[in-house]
Amino acid sequence: MLKIKDKELATPLLLAPMAGLTHSALRTLLLDFGGVGMLSTEMLSARKLPTENPCVSPYLVRTPLESPLSYQLLVTDVEQIEPAIAAVHRLSADVVDLNLGCPAPRVRKAGGGSSLTDNPDRVHAIIRAARSLTDLPLTAKIRLGERLDEAILRDFCLMLQEDGIDLLTVHARLRGEPFGRKPRWQWVGKVKEWLDIPVVANGGIFSVKEAAQCLKLSGADGLMIGRAAPQKPWLFAEIAREIYGVSVDVCQINLPWIYGRFVLGLARFRPERRLGRLKEFTHYFALNYAFGHHLAMAVQKSSTVLTAWKQALDFFSRSDAEKLKDVNVGEVETALLGKLGTEIKERGQYRAQL
Numbered sequence: 001m002l003k004i005k006d007k008e009l010a011t012p013l014l015l016a017p018m019a020g021l022t023h024s025a026l027r028t029l030l031l032d033f034g035g036v037g038m039l040s041t042e043m044l045s046a047r048k049l050p051t052e053n054p055c056v057s058p059y060l061v062r063t064p065l066e067s068p069l070s071y072q073l074l075v076t077d078v079e080q081i082e083p084a085i086a087a088v089h090r091l092s093a094d095v096v097d098l099n100l101g102c103p104a105p106r107v108r109k110a111g112g113g114s115s116l117t118d119n120p121d122r123v124h125a126i127i128r129a130a131r132s133l134t135d136l137p138l139t140a141k142i143r144l145g146e147r148l149d150e151a152i153l154r155d156f157c158l159m160l161q162e163d164g165i166d167l168l169t170v171h172a173r174l175r176g177e178p179f180g181r182k183p184r185w186q187w188v189g190k191v192k193e194w195l196d197i198p199v200v201a202n203g204g205i206f207s208v209k210e211a212a213q214c215l216k217l218s219g220a221d222g223l224m225i226g227r228a229a230p231q232k233p234w235l236f237a238e239i240a241r242e243i244y245g246v247s248v249d250v251c252q253i254n255l256p257w258i259y260g261r262f263v264l265g266l267a268r269f270r271p272e273r274r275l276g277r278l279k280e281f282t283h284y285f286a287l288n289y290a291f292g293h294h295l296a297m298a299v300q301k302s303s304t305v306l307t308a309w310k311q312a313l314d315f316f317s318r319s320d321a322e323k324l325k326d327v328n329v330g331e332v333e334t335a336l337l338g339k340l341g342t343e344i345k346e347r348g349q350y351r352a353q354l
């Protein structure tokens, strides 16, 4: 099984960090199904992290079940490392990951994500600083680079290893390549050959078949799964069972129930932080239905999380009525109103919201 430094994972299946998606509600939903070897936060600004309040910050809210949990840092300057590492220690991180692959223009402009790969000296300084400040497993996530160039990629990966990275995840696409492009899993295989540390393949895994194909082409030590997590939260369990022979219970897939579990998890966040996260999740989850765009659109147009939930129930009553019977609708609404109730009542909107 996959080991990161001295930490052995139950399965070599990692949740990919995803902004707006990999928060506590999604992570606990994945735990309902099992098979995930390591969970992740979304990218956390190393500059802001030291002052975030972990009790209310939607990026940091976490239940004790969510472990092992990797904290991904978005670093733009070596100066940020010391306070950020102190913060992840306070937060009981199991692993620290460095984001070296994000292609978002906003992130690149600030000097973070994939823009760091243009500046190996700065990456070297950042990793050296982080390595000297923590004994936690230190990992990094990259894309294949600006263009396909074995020499550049090899030198960069070897530098990461020499500087003390314990595991490298490779999103098998170039910086500018959209998700629609087939991932270049065989390039992860090249990285695997160059390095001694474990290499994890990422990109385009939505089924057991794709997981097997990716492993065949890359020879990777593990797989990291992103968008399939909110779409098919049971996929980790399937891959763990069918590819790695791990004993994970087979769960019934009841989509309305899964949606309800996710909404229940959202109750951990402050009311104003819930709706955006529900919309983000629904965008992927709705792909499970032939007419899922109706669900996605209805939730997208909703102005409160309770309206969105009602819209979802309406959709399920038309598309998945039998399975909807297993959903404890009252429990979800009570959870949402538990923290919202007073506020909504005060605004005199209680009836309208329901």
Ligand SMILES: Cc1cc2nc3c(=O)[nH]c(=O)nc-3n(C[C@H](O)[C@H](O)[C@H](O)COP(=O)(O)O)c2cc1C
Binding pocket: 016, 017, 018, 019, 020, 021, 042, 043, 072, 099, 101, 102, 141, 171, 202, 203, 204, 205, 224, 225, 226, 227, 228
């Ligand atoms: C909505 C969204 C947000 C993302 N946010 C991050 C992030 O915070 N950090 C990161 O390293 N990658 C981020 N990614 C990239 C994913 O981690 C992953 O590399 C990519 O989605 C490919 O994997 P997949 O095909 O399994 O989704 C994000 C991707 C998506 C779709």
